[in-house]
Amino acid sequence: MIQLLTPTHWKDYELIDCGDFEKLERFGNLVLSRPEPQAVWKKVLSAEEWKKKAHITFKGRSATSGEWVKHNKSVPDRWNVNYQNDEVSINLRLGLTSFKHVGVFPEQAVNWDYITSSVKSFKTPVPKVLNLFAYTGAASLVAKAAGADTTHVDSIKQVVNWANENQELSKLKDVRWVVEDALKFVKRELKRGKKYNGIILDPPAYGHGPNGEKWKLEDHIQEMMQDVVQLLDPEEHFLILNTYSMGFSSVIVENLITTSFPKVKNLETGELFLQATSGIKLPLGVFGKFRTTS
Structure with missing residues (x-):
């Protein structure tokens, strides 16, 4: 559906x-x-x-x-803003960047609620959550505030530093910060035999790693998905894939997930949008997400 x-x-x-x-x-x-x-x-x-x-x-x-x-x-x-749901509260520092962004993508709040409820529902005392393409860290901080051992990966040092500022503003600590190409990090974690209870992906259409690695969504997302599902804990897990690309539909995201993880259960797909108070709706990406349920 x-x-x-x-x-x-x-x-x-x-x-x-x-x-x-x-x-x-x-x-x-x-x-x-x-x-x-x-x-x-x-x-x-x-x-x-x-x-x-x-x-x-x-x-x-x-x-x-x-x-x-x-x-x-x-x-x-x-300036600072606050986000909270029934379980967690985080603070975010916003700023006027030269490329029109301010440090947060508001439509992602829907996914923050899903992260919160997933982490809270797990029997694992301290679930491990991996946030890839993690930007200024709102999803990482929500996971941390919900009780997860959180690893935050982004290829741009400046935005990881920004995420660390947000951690301090939110009075949280011990998020693991990693400045690295996301695909390289995932492959290294696979070799190490690591497992995560939650994985969050919000990849850009185009991007570059810290050492000049090139990322193009349609060229690399299938490889990324095939790798990250191997990192999921088999007993308790959730995964969120969000894409902001005018060429991607929720059916594409569904196919990416089901071909990479054929045993997926409780898969939800759809479109994120912001409802304007003027009455109009603004579409802002498609998502696929799933989790184990007790």
């Missing part, structure tokens, strides 16, 4: 409106206007309403070129 999922209880985040290749979002007390390539429809709110609400606007369509324009001199370059 294909599902459509959106975060429903994150007080520090709100998608206000989207359209004309832009989105208007509130992170904490700040409202940002920035590019969104999938918002191909017209905005619901008027240009005047957007202008009135936005504290900061990213000028430039490209993800690699442009600049943030502040509409008030008191607007900070960095």
Whole structure:
């Protein structure tokens, strides 16, 4: 069954409106206007309403070129937000990067809840969780706060340092930080005979490892999936695969999982989206996830 999922209880985040290749979002007390390539429809709110609400606007369509324009001199370059569900609470430092991102992908909150409930449901006293392509670490911190022994892997040292800042803000400790190409790390863990109760993958369409390794989603994701399923603990496990690629459907993700792990049970697939308060929906990736149940 294909599902459509959106975060429903994150007080520090709100998608206000989207359209004309832009989105208007509130992170904490700040409202940002920035590019969104999938918002191909017209905005619901008027240009005047957007202008009135936005504290900061990213000028430039490209993800690699442009600049943030502040509409008030008191607007900070960095600020913090909180995320919590019924079981965990984490704090995240956000910032205005040169490539339009701010340090978090809000639609992933749906997966954070799945991580929390999975870790909490396991009989293993301290489940081991591996987060690959882990970015600034929200999923890693949620797993840690839920009680997991967490390993965080990303190829960019700066974002791993950012994740460590978020760990400190969240008053957590002992996440294992690894700066390495994700595929190389997985292959090394296989040789070591390691097992994990939870594995999280949020791979980019394109990427580079710390030593120039090249990642292209459609070229490498099958190899990655065949390897990571071998790392899963056979008794208690969960896995989340999330992809943000306009060329990928939930059926592709389903096929990747079932061909790599034919004995999969409780598989759920679907599309993540953000529900704007203006009424429009913004699709932001497809997912596949499964876990053992007691």
